[in-house]
Amino acid sequence: MIAILDFGAQYTRLIARRVRELQVYCEIFPASVTAEELRGRACQGIIFSGGPMSVYDVGAPTPDPLIYAMDIPILGICYGMQLMAQALGGTVTPATGRREYGPALVRYQVDAPAAKIFSQVSAETSVWMSHGDSVTSVPPGFTTLAASEQNPIAAMGDDHGRIGLQFHPEVTHTVEGRQMLANFLFGVCNCTPDWTTANVIDETVGRIRAQVGTDRVICGLSGGVDSAVAALLIHRAIGDQLTCVFVDTGLLREGEATQVVETFRDTLHIPLIAVDARERFLETLAGVEDPEEKRKRIGATFIRVFESESARLGDVPFLAQGTLYPDVIESKSHDTQASQTIKTHHNVGGLPKDLRFKLVEPLRYLFKDEVRAIGAALGLPDA
DSSP: OEEEEESSOTTHHHHHHHHHHTTOOEEEEETTOOHHHHHHTTOSEEEEOOOSSOTTSTTOOOOOGGGGGSOOOEEEETHHHHHHHHHTTOEEEOOOSOOEEEEEEEEEOOOSGGGGGGTTSOSEEEEEEEESSEEEEOOTTOEEEEEESSOSOSEEEOTTSEEEESBOTTSTTSTTHHHHHHIIIIIISOOOOOOOHHHHHHHHHHHHHHHHTTOOEEEEOOSSHHHHHHHHHHHHHHGGGEEEEEEEOSOSOTTHHHHHHHHHHHHHOOOEEEEEOHHHHHHHHTTOOOHHHHHHHHHHHHHHHHHHHHHHHTOOOEEEOOOOHHHHHHHTOTTOOOSSOOOOOTTTTTSOTTOOSEEEOTTTTOOHHHHHHHHHHTTOOOO
16 A cells, blocks of 8 residues: 555645555555554555645644655655655755746756656656755765756655655646656555455455445435445355435425436345435425535435434444546545545435444445446446
């Protein structure tokens, strides 16, 4: 696994997408994560994201200093490079003139172990800069790897796999950024590209069986891709222990409830209960205008409906949801602390505090395109 530390950059999630596109598993962690916590996750490498702050700002996020002593490769991007330089004895100079923002040509000519980051990259390559502060002297043991016209230290590295890039390799504007990330993952961290759809399905099915055992599960089925794929995975794992529940909230398109029930009963061949909760939801939302409050009320009302159906089925202890990784990140949940809540998702931040279900969320660390690929592999029709 690769751990990505989030220092508030707008591109943090994009870094994760790029790593997974290279078939390496990664997770996003808050900047406050400790070295001990990362050690417990058996990380093969660490990436420091960029961030909007200066290392000199009061309250600017910094990593646990013990991370530098873990003897694990670290890739610092933009603000992440500046954090590394400052912590290890280099010099970061605050911006005094205009920021370096936009495309830049970077040249590298260094023959050093850390220069693996530029393996199979053109000697002069176009990258995307977005920074104010700059590293003006590298820490002891580090070598300057590359320079741009405005920045004499556009990249740095040492013999321990600690590398800093002042630009953003994860954005498409950095023409050979994918190659640089691949070089870090495979040439520096010695990762294996085994984050494949088939492996994800096998591992997820195994985890579901271990979590659920012989108990029963109800799955909230909305009719969308996410909950459908979650239902298919869980059904593959535990078969008839699963019952799906479709809730008509009164907020659907005309005819959608009938279409969903017919389609999924015919397609999934999984026991499906349809609940007409239109009055309940509309009463709950009457007079409410704030979108955040609406999402929270919707989430809580869903749970109350599932509780009622669970009791009717004979007290089912597990509730399955099609929660995705972006839902978790945007909602600022317990396992990731986004720099700012983007919006509360009803199945994450909208869950009531007295939730009595144990959650089964097989897609919790997956992005949408990964879920679609799994659905296709499981035989879910394109429609």
